[in-house]
Amino acid sequence: MRQFDEMYSRLPTPGHAGEVRQHYEAYARWLNTQAPQTMTARREEAEMIFRRVGITFAVYGDKDEDGSGTERLIPFDLIPRVIAAQEWKSMETGLVQRVTALNRFIHDVYHDQDILKAGVIPREQIENNAQFRPEMAGVDVPNHIYSHISGIDIVRAPDSAGNGEYYVLEDNLRVPSGVSYMLEDRKMMMRLFPELFSQHRVAPVAHYPDLLLETLRASSPATTAEPTVVVLTPGMYNSAYFEHAFLAQQMGVELVEGQDLFVKDKFVYMRTTRGPKRVDVIYRRVDDDFLDPNVFRPTSTLGCAGLMEAYKAGHVAICNAVGTGVADDKSIYPYVPDMIKFYLGEEPILKNVPTFQCRKPDDLQYTLANLKDLVVKEVHGAGGYGMLVGPASTKEEIERFRGALLANPEGYIAQPTLSLSSCPTFVDSGIAPRHIDLRPFVLSGRTVQMVPGGLTRVALKKGSLVVNSSQGGGTKDTWILQD
Numbered sequence: 001m002r003q004f005d006e007m008y009s010r011l012p013t014p015g016h017a018g019e020v021r022q023h024y025e026a027y028a029r030w031l032n033t034q035a036p037q038t039m040t041a042r043r044e045e046a047e048m049i050f051r052r053v054g055i056t057f058a059v060y061g062d063k064d065e066d067g068s069g070t071e072r073l074i075p076f077d078l079i080p081r082v083i084a085a086q087e088w089k090s091m092e093t094g095l096v097q098r099v100t101a102l103n104r105f106i107h108d109v110y111h112d113q114d115i116l117k118a119g120v121i122p123r124e125q126i127e128n129n130a131q132f133r134p135e136m137a138g139v140d141v142p143n144h145i146y147s148h149i150s151g152i153d154i155v156r157a158p159d160s161a162g163n164g165e166y167y168v169l170e171d172n173l174r175v176p177s178g179v180s181y182m183l184e185d186r187k188m189m190m191r192l193f194p195e196l197f198s199q200h201r202v203a204p205v206a207h208y209p210d211l212l213l214e215t216l217r218a219s220s221p222a223t224t225a226e227p228t229v230v231v232l233t234p235g236m237y238n239s240a241y242f243e244h245a246f247l248a249q250q251m252g253v254e255l256v257e258g259q260d261l262f263v264k265d266k267f268v269y270m271r272t273t274r275g276p277k278r279v280d281v282i283y284r285r286v287d288d289d290f291l292d293p294n295v296f297r298p299t300s301t302l303g304c305a306g307l308m309e310a311y312k313a314g315h316v317a318i319c320n321a322v323g324t325g326v327a328d329d330k331s332i333y334p335y336v337p338d339m340i341k342f343y344l345g346e347e348p349i350l351k352n353v354p355t356f357q358c359r360k361p362d363d364l365q366y367t368l369a370n371l372k373d374l375v376v377k378e379v380h381g382a383g384g385y386g387m388l389v390g391p392a393s394t395k396e397e398i399e400r401f402r403g404a405l406l407a408n409p410e411g412y413i414a415q416p417t418l419s420l421s422s423c424p425t426f427v428d429s430g431i432a433p434r435h436i437d438l439r440p441f442v443l444s445g446r447t448v449q450m451v452p453g454g455l456t457r458v459a460l461k462k463g464s465l466v467v468n469s470s471q472g473g474g475t476k477d478t479w480i481l482q483d
Helices: 022-031 036-053 085-109 123-127 179-192 194-199 208-218 241-251 307-312 333-344 361-369 395-407
Strands: 008-010 056-063 069-073 076-083 149-158 164-172 229-232 254-256 261-264 267-270 281-284 317-319 374-378 387-389 412-416 422-427 430-439 441-444 455-459 473-480
Touching: 022 076, 022 194, 036 069, 036 076, 036 179, 076 085, 076 179, 076 422, 076 430, 076 455, 085 149, 085 164, 085 333, 085 441, 164 333, 179 194, 179 208, 179 241, 179 455, 179 473, 208 229, 208 241, 208 281, 208 317, 208 441, 229 241, 241 254, 261 307, 267 307, 307 317, 361 395, 361 412, 387 395, 422 455
Parallel strands: 076 473, 229 254, 229 281, 281 317
Antiparallel strands: 056 069, 149 164, 149 430, 149 441, 261 267, 374 387, 374 412, 422 430, 430 455, 455 473
């Protein structure tokens, strides 16, 4: 299988130093002067600081003796992923195009449903989708924006000539996470290697919380010049709780749980030591099902009773909007290029990975015949769970998955196993290539904007293609070089 390495056009081999890509040359020269023991000491320092600050995540299903979730550090790699300015500019344009079309699509399926009437997407694909919320039909949201914060997963794989080509692997539009690690990774690199930032013109990312707050305020339905924004968390036992608290602190807004909110006369208030305070915008990190026990799951204690009534009345904004998940379902992903053409009249700038929809008999037949070569994913799966990586699976695992696929074909899609690009990574054995992806965070308010870069995730196990932190992956700082 062809390989594409981000740093080297020709990987180093015994007796050959390799050939470094132009935008990595200055960094490679610096790296060659660093002693392994210095890098090891820096990695230990980073781990100590991250642990002290509390930058951890809980792994569900991985329990301590007392039954609580295991708290883990996400491993941080010292070697950055570097992207040239022109390359980023093209990617950024493609991201704006894609997220604009996705927001148009979500508005359409809850209003006129033109794309369904035109037969571009089968109606049953929407109306039978577990993430479609009939309660949102006809509900107008500010600026027609549903996904205010989008995390778009991008991978690079070699084309037939061996050059790297970008693909969108997944659209995360419900409650995308990971941006706190992007910000903390940059802070850590600047602390450990300040000299690198005087040698390179690296585009800044530290203003992300300011852009996020600006985006949230732009969604406010209130006429007040200073809308009250809160971050709604499921609580401290959620795997991404560090991020919820971090973003609230960085934006200077309150972090609340469902019990801190109440609804009166179709307005939302939070309880404070000075009495009730009206809330205009809720940046929710709670799934739809748990937002309002009066409408969704009646046993939920994570949301606020009456919230949907206030929302439908236009008295509070929820970011991301209720029902946004219909567009990030993996069964809808294959249609995004069609959405771009339908709503924008443009050709997609960023490509999709070729995808087989197992609900289609021919696609199912092909998938079953080629399981050992494909990646098969649950349409509602996340975090690297509920998937089969054919080339890395045993015959027994493939046969078990075959049974699940035959029992519920509409619950799966399949894709060719892409050879994800690699990037030099500092592992126990030294510096070695490891596979990576990239999650830029796209903010949609009055305009669509983003900070230059994103979260680079790295599969730390040799040969692994699974970068998710819950599956042993780590993170890298992402440098966008300025012209």
